[in-house]
Amino acid sequence: MFPIVKAEKLADKIYLMDVAAPRVAKSCLPGEFVIVKIDEVGERIPLTICDYNREAGTVTIVIQVVGASTQRMCELGAGDAFEDFVGPLGNPSELVKEDPEELKKKHIVFVAGGLGTAPVYPQVKWLHEHGVDADVIVGARNKEMIILEDEMRAVAGNLYITTDDGSYVRKGMGTDVLRELVEKDGKHYDLCIAIGPMIMMKFVCLLTKELDIPTVVSMNPIMIDGTGMCGGCRLMVGGQVKFACVDGPEFDGHLVDFDGAMKRQQMYKTQEGRALLRLQEGESHHGGCGNCEDGGAR
Amino acid sequence: MDVLKKVPVREQDPKVRATNFDEVCLGYNKEEAMAEASRCLKCKNARCMGGCPVSINIPGFIKEVENGDFEAAAKIIAQSSALPAVCGRVCPQETQCEGVCVRGVKGEPISIGKLERFVADWSRENGFVPEAPEKTNGHKVAVIGSGPSGLTCAGDLAKLGYEVTIFEALHQPGGVLSYGIPEFRLPKDTVVKTEIENVKKLGVKIETDVVIGKSVTIDELLEDEGFEAVFIGSGAGLPMFMGIPGEEANGVFSANEYLTRSNLMKAFRDDYDTPIAAGKKVAVVGGGNVAMDAARTALRLGADVHIVYRRSEAELPARAEEVHHAKEEGIQFDLLTNPTEILTDEKGWVRGMRCIRMELGEPDASGRRRPVPIPGSEFEMELDTVIMSLGTSPNPLISNTTKGLEINRRKCIVAEEATGKTSKDGVYAGGDAVTGAATVILAMEAGRAGARGIHEYLSGEKAEA
The missing domain is CATH 3.50.50.60 (FAD/NAD(P)-binding domain)
Known part of the structure; x- marks a missing residue:
């Protein structure tokens, strides 16, 4: 069992938890993820690592309620425990493998969409700790859905917040901010890291291709085991089949076939897809995976 | 009884079992096991032991079964195998112990696998447990x-x-x-x-x-x-895919994913959260044990199921019993058939599969005759689910x-x-x-x-x- 040592609500249906998982806390790095299972009948839910404390042996995760299993997970509080918490899985961000001195010479911009702020945070924090200040653009539907603002401000070089409805700071998408920073403010970036809903990452990549900024994205498709065994998380990158769990989750955003990946995701995201899925999954369709709800990225 | 014939083993009726996940083979009872054991010739130079990868003393344990001393039989098996109840069920006995059984020269070989299973099941039901060493060596x-x-x-x-x-x-x-x-x-x-x-x-x-x-x-x-x-x-x-067009479509699964959802995550049960796309018309590509398992799982989830395999029946790598059971349950075998493309609708869902008929040519590196496409023999199957069971890397x-x-x-x-x-x-x-x-x-x-x-x-x- 993996005890929850802290639980707090960040926004509507979004919760942050510190979980005691010494093996994961000891070895994890920014960019990696865990798979969490609440109990015997629960699903295996992949979640990105938001932060970690090697001394305390805890790992911070952010969970959004999207279905039965995540609903039950979010109802837990400090003192409760998850039955399974396995990781770290996937590959660490390329950044952490680079020489910090080289990184200091680079201008890096992050674009985080909604819940994507959670996996962006540990990367920005890691850079900050190694003396690299990165610009961070955080976009969300509205003011209420902005998470980890203070934490991010403490580690980012510049933090730019934008909301779809203009209820906080400014109105617009993350891509609007990035375009302005480059075209109006004359900023130059050597690397962009975009994490958020698939459609957002697709549009960031279209823009950065135009602006000629190499771009890394983090994919979070359907998966079960997270160790390469099931192949459910496959996607096309540069014309080759890749498994998000063992080859990713980060990929060159300019090579990812987003349309194909989104078609796969449509299985869970469109009315029609969901209806078909209910039909196909028959009695076993419990909505447990939560993909039938309007989930967005992790 | 006819000493040349195996004591038949009771199984669930194919029509009934096609709709449930209960065990197909019901195994021997005491009397049946003792009768089957009595057919053993107790060869001095026991070829069956040589046919067993873990060299179980097969005539030794069968003799104890014949005598009705099942605990003694269990102890003999335990010297060589930690998982007898598993092996009795899933070993390919026809190519191992039973394949070289002297009784099988003229008649049917001894049902060694079914006897092993009987002994293991008896041990479990009677609370026979292995003994731990008194103290560890500290390593x-x-x-x-x-x-x-x-x-x-x-x-x-x-x-x-x-x-x-x-x-x-x-x-x-x-x-x-x-x-x-x-x-x-x-x-x-x-x-x-x-x-x-x-x-x-x-x-x-x-x-x-x-x-x-x-x-x-x-x-x-x-x-x-x-x-x-x-x-x-x-x-x-990692599961392998064919690399044919359409393989990323919704409704294409690896056998690993399909089986893991059902077996490990228990998606077939209402009280578990994990779903499974059962499908109505399913093709499983491949001919091994895993392919049979995926096909028979899909059948039990209510689908019409085809096995698509590029060689002929003789080359099917699956255990004979699995192929036999699959056929009994109503799985259709499209042999000498190879997929060339998975057909999708405009939303990216599987709607069918284009295949080509094959014929066997010269033997390849594996010694099996190489399947060669027959020009102009392409045809389409209408499907909503394709399960790839092609092995792993x-x-x-x-x-x-x-x-x-x-x-x-x-x-x-x-x-x-x-x-x-x-x-x-x-x-x-x-x-x-x-x-x-x-x-x-x-x-x-x-x-x-x-x-x-x-x-x-x-x-x-x-x-x-």
Whole structure:
């Protein structure tokens, strides 16, 4: 069992938890993820690592309620425990493998969409700790859905917040901010890291291709085991089949076939897809995976 | 009774079992087992033992069954196998022990597998448990993976007094016994759990949710956690796909994903959260045991199921019994047929599969006649689900993170067959991680070899083979 040592609500249906998982806390790095299972009948839910404390042996995760299993997970509080918490899985961000001195010479911009702020945070924090200040653009539907603002401000070089409805700071998408920073403010970036809903990452990549900024994205498709065994998380990158769990989750955003990946995701995201899925999954369709709800990225 | 014929084994009626996940084969009762055992010729030079990868004393245990001393029979099997209830059910006996049985020269061979299963089931039902050694020898060994090779290696080492910890990546131990082989062939709660409990009763610890190479590396186990030797039994790895157009469509699954959802995550049960796309018209591509398991699972979830295999029936790699059971249950076999494209609708969903008919040409490297496409024979199948069961390629997690561990051209770990010794000092390996996808019993044989190698390495003594 993996005890929850802290639980707090960040926004509507979004919760942050510190979980005691010494093996994961000891070895994890920014960019990696865990798979969490609440109990015997629960699903295996992949979640990105938001932060970690090697001394305390805890790992911070952010969970959004999207279905039965995540609903039950979010109802837990400090003192409760998850039955399974396995990781770290996937590959660490390329950044952490680079020489910090080289990184200091680079201008890096992050674009985080909604819940994507959670996996962006540990990367920005890691850079900050190694003396690299990165610009961070955080976009969300509205003011209420902005998470980890203070934490991010403490580690980012510049933090730019934008909301779809203009209820906080400014109105617009993350891509609007990035375009302005480059075209109006004359900023130059050597690397962009975009994490958020698939459609957002697709549009960031279209823009950065135009602006000629190499771009890394983090994919979070359907998966079960997270160790390469099931192949459910496959996607096309540069014309080759890749498994998000063992080859990713980060990929060159300019090579990812987003349309194909989104078609796969449509299985869970469109009315029609969901209806078909209910039909196909028959009695076993419990909505447990939560993909039938309007989930967005992790 | 006719000594040339096997005592028939009772099975669930095909029509009934096609709608449930209960075990197909019901096994022998006492009387049936004793009658079948009486057919054994008790050969002095027992060829069946040579046909068994773990060299069970087959005439010895069968003699005890004939006498009605099932506990004695169980003890004889336990000397060689830690998982008899599993092996009695899933070994390809027709190509091993039963394939060389002298009784089989003129009539039918002895039902060795069914007798092994009977003894193991009797032991479980009568509470017969293996005895743990009185004290350990203080040497710590780590075993990676709790599938057939890992459990066997751990069991053998524990009997020799080692303190063994198994690390399992998934949330449940058992490896392929838990996630791969379906309930109707290998019941989980009774058979698999009990055999794993028996290994634990020998003193073996199992730590689940640990991915070696990620949560902790082999080098860290050896340097920081006090393990003196490691056995890698991490299994087969990543599912392969054909590389044909349309394979990313919604409704295309690897057999691993399909079976894991059903077996490990229990998607077929209402009270579990994980869903499974059962499909109404399903094609399973491949002809091995895994393909049969996926096909028969889809059938039980209510689908009309076709097996699509590029060679002919004689080349089907699956056990004869699985093919027979699949046919009885109504699985249709499209043999000498190969997919060329998965057809999708405008939303990216499977709507069918284009295939081409094949004929057998000259033998290839495997000795089997190579299937060759027949020009102009393309046709389309209407489908909503395609399950790819084409084998696996090795998982790079361990080889990429372990210093000095040699892998071969196929990216499998290089290990000596007799001892499991790898290129890295103190590290041994066996099972699918070394050979590529094979069978439960071959993995167990490799687990035993690894235990011998590790014992020799740590004690300087030769263990009994």
